[in-house]
Amino acid sequence: MRPKMTQQQLADAACVALGTIRKIERGERGVTQATLEAIADALGIDPTRLLTDRGAAHTHVHEALPVLSAALATYDLPDDGPIRPTHELRAAVAEAARWRLAAQYTRIARKLPDLLTELARAYHAAPGAERPELAGLLVKGYRSADAVAYKFGAHDLSARLIELMRWAVPEAGDPLLSASVAYVRTETFFAARAHAAGLRLLEQAMDAAPAPAAPLEIAVKGALHMRAAVIAGRARDASAAVTHLNEASDLADRVAEDVYCGTAFGPDSVRTHQVSVAVSLGDAHVGRALDIAGEWKPPKDLPAERRSGFYIELARAQLWSGLADDAFESLKVARHIAPQHTREHPWVREDAATLRRLKRADSETLTNFAEWCSAT
Structure with a gap:
């Protein structure tokens, strides 16, 4: 988002009348889609x-x-x-x-x-x-x-x-781009819950990827290991998940966080995946997610989608651990960071619905949140 702007500066940047801006802010008039998009573009944010x-x-x-x-x-x-x-x-x-x-x-x-x-x-x-x-x-x-x-x-x-x-x-x-496509292709295996097959695909992609020498090559290989750790976690293969996380961590130590080749990679990205894998493995592993979150939070320069995902995963770990209030706070943080990502995430709907059942007499804030994300 751009630095704070006065109403006049916003009106000028969006090519919208100053009076219109004032009325919208006071809630005295609605806003058309075209005006909404013009204001959002002026602010540098999504509508x-x-x-x-x-x-x-x-x-x-x-x-x-x-x-x-x-x-x-x-x-x-x-x-x-x-x-x-x-x-x-x-x-x-x-x-x-x-x-x-x-x-x-x-x-x-x-x-x-x-x-x-x-x-x-x-x-x-x-x-x-x-x-x-x-x-x-x-x-x-x-x-x-x-x-x-x-x-x-x-x-x-x-x-x-x-x-x-x-x-x-x-x-x-471009072999690096081919590896990136293999990373994305695992979405079909996540959707089909064919986790073992998805893990095989990623391992084949790792074998075909260039040796991790330069930063982009390291980032590609590391991203594949991160993805493999998550899908191994969904398959409840703890040994494979830990192995791939360790490989990703070793590679992340060799690059800065801002290395990007299809997906963000670096030490902070690996840390978010450690939480994701712990939640995927469930049971005795959930405490690991809470331990990581107790020591570290994703920095603001990490991509918004990844930061919101961290808090969505953390909320699930907190909910499973009986920390309902903490779970709701994490969901609200995720919403603040990336509202669209949070709203459409199936785990958010499931967890908001669970929180609503657990806290029937609580404030209307939780009810509003559950309705916002269409939790049932």
């Missing part, structure tokens, strides 16, 4: 951050999913239209990746269909020498779109996006 307590903002994403699906249908036969220079397409794809890390799914759903269509158009129109980079941009664009599809429960659409990533990545000729 849903302004709608957290004002209705079902997540419906904007659901409504956009058919448009995204239609854009994918013509991946090999794009219609005629404008094509920006490659450097502009590169910048647009990078911006979409930043939205993904910040859990700004509304922006992705709104912008990616046209971008993916344009990328496909550019790829098919390009001479052979230019195609590898455009294929790589397609893979990265599909990845950002997949974040929306998967997080919002459109698993068939997510699987389609993953198949398109697998279609485009050979043309890119």
Whole structure:
């Protein structure tokens, strides 16, 4: 978010009348979608951050999913239209990746269909020498779109996006990008609860990935180990989970936290995965999640999606440990960090519903939260 702005500065940046800004802030008038988006862009935040307590903002994403699906249908036969220079397409794809890390799914759903269509158009129109980079941009664009599809429960659409990533990545000729696609592909195994098969896939990807010498190579290998630890935890394979976490930790000691190659990697990212694995393993392992959280909290420069995920996982560990009040506080922190990610997370709905049953006579804050995330 940008530094604090006066009402006049916000009005000027958003090209909205000062009187309109004042009336909206006082609650004296509603706000159209166009005005909401203009104000959000001026503030440098996702529009849903302004709608957290004002209705079902997540419906904007659901409504956009058919448009995204239609854009994918013509991946090999794009219609005629404008094509920006490659450097502009590169910048647009990078911006979409930043939205993904910040859990700004509304922006992705709104912008990616046209971008993916344009990328496909550019790829098919390009001479052979230019195609590898455009294929790589397609893979990265599909990845950002997949974040929306998967997080919002459109698993068939997510699987389609993953198949398109697998279609485009050979043309890119980038082994690091191939490893990144393998990382994302495990979503299909999570959705199908085929954890053992997903673990095999990741182990094959690790064998095929370049040796971890340079920072990007280390980050890719480390990310695969983090992912493998989580899916091993879901399979209740404690030995494999610990082995992969240790490998990830050793690799993280060799790079800074801000190394990014498809997913964030570094010591803090590994720490968040230690909590995730402990929760996945359950039972006697849950205390490990509480111990980590007692000593450490994710720093603000960690991607919002990852930070909110930490508190969602922690809330589950606290709930299982009988710490209902602490669990609710963690859910509220997750909501503050990344409202869309939190609202759409199935564990949030389950845990909010459980908290509501446990604390029937508690304040309306919990009731409001449960209704916000559609907990039943």
